Amino acid sequence: MSIPHGSDPPTQTLLVEALKPKALVLLFPGGGGMAKIQDDGSVISRHTFVRSQELWAQYNIDAVLVDSPYDLGDLRRSNLRGREDHLTRVAEVVNFYKTKTNLPIWIFGHSMGSSTATYFANKHFKDRPISGIIIAGTITTASLDDEVTLPVLAIHHRQDSCAGTPVSASSRVIEGRPPKLVSKLEIIDGGITEGGVCESFAYHGFNQTEPEFIKKAAQFILSH
Numbered sequence: 001m002s003i004p005h006g007s008d009p010p011t012q013t014l015l016v017e018a019l020k021p022k023a024l025v026l027l028f029p030g031g032g033g034m035a036k037i038q039d040d041g042s043v044i045s046r047h048t049f050v051r052s053q054e055l056w057a058q059y060n061i062d063a064v065l066v067d068s069p070y071d072l073g074d075l076r077r078s079n080l081r082g083r084e085d086h087l088t089r090v091a092e093v094v095n096f097y098k099t100k101t102n103l104p105i106w107i108f109g110h111s112m113g114s115s116t117a118t119y120f121a122n123k124h125f126k127d128r129p130i131s132g133i134i135i136a137g138t139i140t141t142a143s144l145d146d147e148v149t150l151p152v153l154a155i156h157h158r159q160d161s162c163a164g165t166p167v168s169a170s171s172r173v174i175e176g177r178p179p180k181l182v183s184k185l186e187i188i189d190g191g192i193t194e195g196g197v198c199e200s201f202a203y204h205g206f207n208q209t210e211p212e213f214i215k216k217a218a219q220f221i222l223s224h
């Protein structure tokens with residue numbers, strides 16, 4: 001589905017619906033954020049979220065892959081996910097699916113996408129447009145304000161050896177949350193690693209642990 005953005009290119013999304021959905025999760029992939037959703041519903045990217053998008057339905061959760069019409073950068077090339085234009089697009093996607101489904105909306109960001117989730121939560125938490133956030137393979141610069149009272153789950157692979165996404169990045173976010181708030185850290189082991197250590201088929205991308213990856217996220221969503 002294309003979500004309008006003024007006179008600029010729309011934000012493309014891909015919805016995989018559950019039979020009796022109880023919640024909806026918006027998936028923001030890492031890297032430059034360009035999943036490249038095609039008109040026929042296929043996706044050029046082989047990101048973790050693309051490989052696992054069909055797994056959400058078994059937990060009665062609608063899953064929406066969110067594309068970006070432009071490169072959002074990375075830790076080496078400047079992270080553009082804090083830009084007003086990007087966060088406005090996120091808000092437009094949230095509002096579109098909230099109106100369409102009337103379901104609780106969660107934001108799930110992997111790697112560079114963890115900054116989308118945290119930037120958006122820091123800016124918009126007072127409006128309560130979302131019910132919680134999940135971050136995975138968290139980048140070192142991601143942080144949450146103490147005023148953000150949303151439930152927060154962080155997932156990391158124990159063997160993630162990408163320099164910009166150490167396990168400590170996820171644990172730091174969770175351990176830094178005020179004690180009274182709902183927050184949890186999940187560590188995953190196993191799977192295999194292929195290619196660059198920061199790529200989607202490495203441990204960083206939860207390669208061949210996708211069922212456990214989605215199960216932990218889904219259970220957290222459904223319990224909060």
